[in-house]
Amino acid sequence: MPMGDPNLKSPRTLNPEACQVLEELQGAVSARQVYRIDPSVDVTVFITTTDLHPTGIPSAVKTDNGHAYALQKVWQFLQLWGVSDKFGILHSLTGQAIVERAHGTLKWVLQKQKQGMQGETLHIRLAKALYTINHLMVLQNSNNPVMLNHHLSLQASDEMHQPRAKVQVRNLVTKQWEGPYDLIALGRGYACISTDTRVRWVPAKCVRPDL
Numbered sequence: 308m309p310m311g312d313p314n315l316k317s318p319r320t321l322n323p324e325a326c327q328v329l330e331e332l333q334g335a336v337s338a339r340q341v342y343r344i345d346p347s348v349d350v351t352v353f354i355t356t357t358d359l360h361p362t363g364i365p366s367a368v369k370t371d372n373g374h375a376y377a378l379q380k381v382w383q384f385l386q387l388w389g390v391s392d393k394f395g396i397l398h399s400l401t402g403q404a405i406v407e408r409a410h411g412t413l414k415w416v417l418q419k420q421k422q423g424m425q426g427e428t429l430h431i432r433l434a435k436a437l438y439t440i441n442h443l444m445v446l447q448n449s450n451n452p453v454m455l456n457h458h459l460s461l462q463a464s465d466e467m468h469q470p471r472a473k474v475q476v477r478n479l480v481t482k483q484w485e486g487p488y489d490l491i492a493l494g495r496g497y498a499c500i501s502t503d504t505r506v507r508w509v510p511a512k513c514v515r516p517d518l
Contacts, residue, residue: 367391369406416440442508473517476500476509487517 368390385392416436424432475486489501498514500507 364388365390367393369393412440413437471501474498474500474514475517476507477513477515479513484515490514 366389368385369392382392413436416439417432420432420436420439424435427435471489471491473487474490475484476488477484490498491501491506492499493511493514496511497508498511500509500514
């Protein structure tokens with residue numbers, strides 16, 4: 308998260324609200340979003356536990372090659388968390404364009420959700436936008452469930468009708484274990500399961516094998 312000049316602005320044209328979101332919540336970055344900051348600004352980076360919870364610790368981040376990101380303090384921070392810093396995309400002439408397109412997609416979603424998110428905190432607005440981009444954007448003329456559109460390996464297994472692992476899910480209200488349900492995917496801290504009525508995302512700590 309950048310700390311420094313309160314008038315910090317992105318070199319890309321941002322409206323005030325989008326600029327504020329990118330400045331205050333840059334620590335909570337998913338693998339698909341990369342944000343840009345004026346490299347002339349001296350930045351100090353820190354991440355809190357609440358920032359890391361929704362997305363986990365990234366294995367790599369891409370930054371500008373400006374001197375603000377070449378500071379020893381930033382390098383030591385990335386080493387502490389085991390994050391590799393990449394200044395560019397090797398052997399890819401369109402790499403930066405991909406980054407800018409992802410950046411533009413995030414701004415577009417934030418703007419689309421603006422009316423329905425009045426009064427919400429910036430952290431909640433960003434979390435909803437990232438969730439929408441990563442899990443709720445359905446391809447045109449696609450009849451597949453959202454999960455299959457975003458995970459090709461799941462789509463292949465679904466086509467072959469391979470049996471899925473059975474798991475039990477703990478109901479946080481009743482504290483009872485329910486199931487068995489089909490396990491669709493298991494990621495960092497979250498699991499996707501298929502119940503009798505719908506597909507659900509639940510915390511991984513609430514899932515156990517059905518033995």
